[in-house]
Amino acid sequence: MIEQLPVLVIVIPLMAAPLFILIGNRKLVLLLTQLVCWTVFGIAVTLLSRMQDGPISYELGGWPSPYGIVYTVDYLSSFVMLFVSGLGAIVITYAPQSIKKEVHQSKHTLFYASYLLCMTGLLGMCITGDLFNVFVFLEISSLSSYALISLGKTRRAPLAALHYLIIGTVGATFFLIGIGLLYQMTGTLNMADIAARIQPIDHSRTLLVAFAFMTVGLFIKMAVFPLHTWLPNAYTYAPSVVTCFIAATATKVSVYAFIRLIYVIFTPQFAFERLPLDQALMAFSLVGIFVASAAAIYQTNIKRLLAYSSVAQIGYMLLGISMSNVGGLTAGITHMFNHALIKGGLFMVVGCFALRIGSVKLDDLRGAGKTMPLTSFAWVVGGLGLIGLPMTAGFVSKWLLLTSALSLGLWPVAVLMLLSSLLAVVYIWRVVEILYFSPPSHLAQSAKEAPMAMLIPTYVVIGSTIVFGCWTVYSAGIAHAAAQSLLGISQAGGVQ
Amino acid sequence: MTPENLIWIAMLLPLVAIALIFIVGEKSPNIREACTIGIAVALFSVTTRLAGFVFSGGRPSFKMGEILPGFEIAFTVEPLGMLFALVASGLWILTTVYAIGYMRGHHEKNQTRFYACFASAIFAALAAAFAANLFTLFVAYELMTISTYPLVTHHGDEKAKKGGRIYLGILLSTSVAFFMLAIAWTWTVAGTLDFTPGGILAQPNIDGKISDFQLSVLLGLFAFGIGKAAIMPFHRWLPAAMVAPTPVSALLHAVAVVKVGVFSILKVSIYIFGIDLISETRLGEGPNPIMMSDWLCYLAGATILLASLVAMTKDNLKARLAYSTISQLAYITLGAALATTDSVIGGGMHIAMHAVGKITLFFCAGAIYVAAHKTDISDMRGLGRAMPLTMGAFLLATLSIIGLPPGGGAWSKWFLAMGTVQTGHFWLLAALMVSSLLNIAYLIPIPIRAFMTPVGETPMKFKEAPMMCVVPLCITAVGSVVLFFFGNEIYNVLLPIATSTR
Numbered sequence A: 001m002i003e004q005l006p007v008l009v010i011v012i013p014l015m016a017a018p019l020f021i022l023i024g025n026r027k028l029v030l031l032l033t034q035l036v037c038w039t040v041f042g043i044a045v046t047l048l049s050r051m052q053d054g055p056i057s058y059e060l061g062g063w064p065s066p067y068g069i070v071y072t073v074d075y076l077s078s079f080v081m082l083f084v085s086g087l088g089a090i091v092i093t094y095a096p097q098s099i100k101k102e103v104h105q106s107k108h109t110l111f112y113a114s115y116l117l118c119m120t121g122l123l124g125m126c127i128t129g130d131l132f133n134v135f136v137f138l139e140i141s142s143l144s145s146y147a148l149i150s151l152g153k154t155r156r157a158p159l160a161a162l163h164y165l166i167i168g169t170v171g172a173t174f175f176l177i178g179i180g181l182l183y184q185m186t187g188t189l190n191m192a193d194i195a196a197r198i199q200p201i202d203h204s205r206t207l208l209v210a211f212a213f214m215t216v217g218l219f220i221k222m223a224v225f226p227l228h229t230w231l232p233n234a235y236t237y238a239p240s241v242v243t244c245f246i247a248a249t250a251t252k253v254s255v256y257a258f259i260r261l262i263y264v265i266f267t268p269q270f271a272f273e274r275l276p277l278d279q280a281l282m283a284f285s286l287v288g289i290f291v292a293s294a295a296a297i298y299q300t301n302i303k304r305l306l307a308y309s310s311v312a313q314i315g316y317m318l319l320g321i322s323m324s325n326v327g328g329l330t331a332g333i334t335h336m337f338n339h340a341l342i343k344g345g346l347f348m349v350v351g352c353f354a355l356r357i358g359s360v361k362l363d364d365l366r367g368a369g370k371t372m373p374l375t376s377f378a379w380v381v382g383g384l385g386l387i388g389l390p391m392t393a394g395f396v397s398k399w400l401l402l403t404s405a406l407s408l409g410l411w412p413v414a415v416l417m418l419l420s421s422l423l424a425v426v427y428i429w430r431v432v433e434i435l436y437f438s439p440p441s442h443l444a445q446s447a448k449e450a451p452m453a454m455l456i457p458t459y460v461v462i463g464s465t466i467v468f469g470c471w472t473v474y475s476a477g478i479a480h481a482a483a484q485s486l487l488g489i490s491q492a493g494g495v496q
Numbered sequence B: 001m002t003p004e005n006l007i008w009i010a011m012l013l014p015l016v017a018i019a020l021i022f023i024v025g026e027k028s029p030n031i032r033e034a035c036t037i038g039i040a041v042a043l044f045s046v047t048t049r050l051a052g053f054v055f056s057g058g059r060p061s062f063k064m065g066e067i068l069p070g071f072e073i074a075f076t077v078e079p080l081g082m083l084f085a086l087v088a089s090g091l092w093i094l095t096t097v098y099a100i101g102y103m104r105g106h107h108e109k110n111q112t113r114f115y116a117c118f119a120s121a122i123f124a125a126l127a128a129a130f131a132a133n134l135f136t137l138f139v140a141y142e143l144m145t146i147s148t149y150p151l152v153t154h155h156g157d158e159k160a161k162k163g164g165r166i167y168l169g170i171l172l173s174t175s176v177a178f179f180m181l182a183i184a185w186t187w188t189v190a191g192t193l194d195f196t197p198g199g200i201l202a203q204p205n206i207d208g209k210i211s212d213f214q215l216s217v218l219l220g221l222f223a224f225g226i227g228k229a230a231i232m233p234f235h236r237w238l239p240a241a242m243v244a245p246t247p248v249s250a251l252l253h254a255v256a257v258v259k260v261g262v263f264s265i266l267k268v269s270i271y272i273f274g275i276d277l278i279s280e281t282r283l284g285e286g287p288n289p290i291m292m293s294d295w296l297c298y299l300a301g302a303t304i305l306l307a308s309l310v311a312m313t314k315d316n317l318k319a320r321l322a323y324s325t326i327s328q329l330a331y332i333t334l335g336a337a338l339a340t341t342d343s344v345i346g347g348g349m350h351i352a353m354h355a356v357g358k359i360t361l362f363f364c365a366g367a368i369y370v371a372a373h374k375t376d377i378s379d380m381r382g383l384g385r386a387m388p389l390t391m392g393a394f395l396l397a398t399l400s401i402i403g404l405p406p407g408g409g410a411w412s413k414w415f416l417a418m419g420t421v422q423t424g425h426f427w428l429l430a431a432l433m434v435s436s437l438l439n440i441a442y443l444i445p446i447p448i449r450a451f452m453t454p455v456g457e458t459p460m461k462f463k464e465a466p467m468m469c470v471v472p473l474c475i476t477a478v479g480s481v482v483l484f485f486f487g488n489e490i491y492n493v494l495l496p497i498a499t500s501t502r
Helices: A002-023 A026-049 A075-102 A105-127 A131-150 A156-186 A191-198 A205-222 A230-237 A240-265 A268-274 A277-297 A302-323 A326-357 A373-387 A393-407 A411-437 A452-470 A476-486 B003-027 B029-055 B079-105 B111-130 B134-152 B158-190 B212-225 B237-243 B246-273 B275-280 B294-313 B317-338 B341-372 B388-402 B409-422 B426-443 B445-452 B467-499
Strands: A056-059 A070-073 B061-068 B071-076
Touching: A002 A026, A002 A056, A002 A070, A002 A105, A026 A075, A026 A105, A070 A075, A070 A105, A070 A191, A075 A105, A075 A240, A075 A326, A075 A452, A075 A476, A105 A131, A105 A240, A131 A156, A131 A240, A156 A191, A156 A205, A156 A230, A191 A240, A205 A240, A230 A240, A230 A302, A240 A268, A240 A302, A240 A326, A240 A476, A268 A277, A277 A302, A277 A411, A302 A326, A302 A393, A302 A411, A326 A373, A326 A393, A326 A452, A326 A476, A373 A393, A373 A411, A373 A452, A393 A411, A393 A452, A393 A476, A393 B061, A393 B158, A411 B158, B003 B029, B003 B061, B003 B071, B003 B111, B029 B079, B029 B111, B071 B111, B071 B134, B079 B111, B079 B246, B079 B341, B079 B467, B111 B134, B111 B246, B134 B158, B134 B237, B134 B246, B158 B212, B158 B237, B212 B246, B212 B294, B212 B317, B237 B246, B237 B317, B246 B275, B246 B317, B246 B341, B294 B317, B294 B426, B317 B341, B317 B409, B317 B426, B341 B388, B341 B409, B341 B467, B388 B409, B388 B426, B388 B445, B388 B467, B409 B426, B409 B467, B426 B445
Parallel strands: none
Antiparallel strands: A056 A070, B061 B071
């Protein structure tokens, strides 16, 4: 049983989704979905806990690699799977009341099925060792997320989903083109196998083109500035629960795929020395951080505000990745985890507001600090994490990034990074002032505190941002191990 | 009880206070306040016991744990931090008593939140005072900013919002943009952040990793990053914070918050750079190269004078006291930047002397507000007949702030002046003297007019503030004089921080 876990983590949610549509009973499906999510989370925890014994390789159907599809579980993939499934589980626990309010009853079963499929796709992208498989799972997660977004209450939701679908498909197609070119050059789809075979031919132009297509494709899915235009609308008009889950996980998994692309398939030498991708990444990241943070300041809708903040935060992860040393990579991976918690938690807070106030416009949230004190306080705590104050998770990743930038002598990056975090102070505190210092709007005045069933999961996530700000053995510690194994420092046959 | 245990007990006590305050809450304010006072007294007795160990040469330390490899939360008590902790915990008792009189006399809302935030600010002050490394100090520093924000904006109106915005905006942005960068830079250069006698940047293994000019820039990052020290041009938060209720201004913006700022600067000067490194590193060629901290000395000197001048223009008593505080804080920064034995001891001593004096003045301002509802100095003529105790205390504390015997401030200013002479900064000596004159000009007229001006048509009756307000301010006023007679003791207690060689 234990050795089948790598495949179960995919098969269970994948099989559950169509089954639940057949069952069709709303309440039963909800319970089963929660059960499946928590089971998957349990498997992810088990997988991560077995990482001391080295990476696990699972051959699907017994076909030996590189002929069959391989699932590889190492520090990085199990770490990403852990927080994807963890947030998936906690968000679905939080979800019922919010879904009841924001999604039409007839669509509930479909909603849960799509949710599971989306999670399957994201987990699959993490675990698979086969490049074409990455594309398949990317499409599973994307298609199901288009469906989830379109379930939003307003009529803008389908439009936002369509916008995302068009741009997202362009991204996925680019990725596929890249895979095609790579396959043409190497004749294999197994990532490790490709990596071994492209060493002798890494001067070829086809390879450069393949790399370029795949990078741009993933940039679109990650919403790297300036390819982020799909994200604000999608996050804003999707049902709150969907935003919580997608904002916390989807872009990070694309970042994960990008890390694999650079550090496993191609090499950092190829990406950062033959190609000037590191400078390009730094430039895009920094510009994106500033532009998106500045845009966040001027939003009047709290979901859109957080959406722009997400675009900015992706920049910090890419900054870390572009440094291509253990410190930077650790910072980037840690920030994936920390930001998933922080942004997931903040969107959960927004979901509570949406439930009780019925609006996510900042004007309607005025004075909610008095009627919804617990929810508002959760915003403050989560917001401090986003700003990166000490003892919060955001600080840990920012500190790692700062020290590794300085150790590389990247002074401008360090200074700009710190200055940009001041913009986060502005947009977070603007909301705090609206919550606590404004005369209440009529919607906020009559609002009740959010139900415990939603507040408790919210506080679990928000509380964990504090826990992982003080105790980093299982966040930065694992990220460090993952970074080391990516750079081949403690393993034989690595790149350095 | 071992001193190691006393450290964590001292820091645990304010946290216990927070818990008790929330548990009791609005249900029975008397029990809630009794808890606060009880814990404040307990804390003071713990810190005095700890002081016994530390002042006799002990350096107890206590480790909490590592946040990241190499960055740990740890505490080591040395004399400077001990003195700061003593002052903060001792004045917490008096301020709590005062706050009860003030807050009730004024029917303030949200008192539970008020006392809880107060206790958490004390916790942050203790954590900063005991910090064993820059990282811990930074964490405590930021905790202090956040926990005092609800106090500054206590009234929750438009004015409070604006004041809070400036407060948080300046303190957070300077600490994130400069302080954090300076810490990370120090880490990259030195590989450690532990406060080390003699200074970690003065250790032999640092040679060549950072140039003299870069050292000066790093000092600048620290000086501006520690915005709580209110060096111009980053001083605007302090007057803005005056929208807070007066007990907050008294304990936090005369003692805890601002003193965390200058305390951090002293710590950086003594234990990160080392005073020998600061005073021996010279910039520029030629026969008279300048000290690397010269620019900071003159900036501090300018802040001392400018803030005093601004204070003269303020008619609102709290605003005048705020600018006076900015000026007095710059004395301590000056002490750190001059980096002689006398100047850093003078700076450290001034933390205590100024704290006791300034808290008295703020207490008086609040008492006048509670009893007579006056905030403007021009309205306070003849008030001495109605409030003789308050105004008498004001006069005593004023002496200490100016630096006239028998006020305690006389000693600290004396040692600071010695520092300027020893390093040959005669212009700064002149600035100190002019500033003392300015202090006289803007502080002394207040009690003088209160007593001497003939009362107008409506004769004022004796009407002091509630006892809860008057007693603490009398105690601190007497304290500021008593400290004058302990100048030698404080000097000897602080001497080890300046003489530990590398």
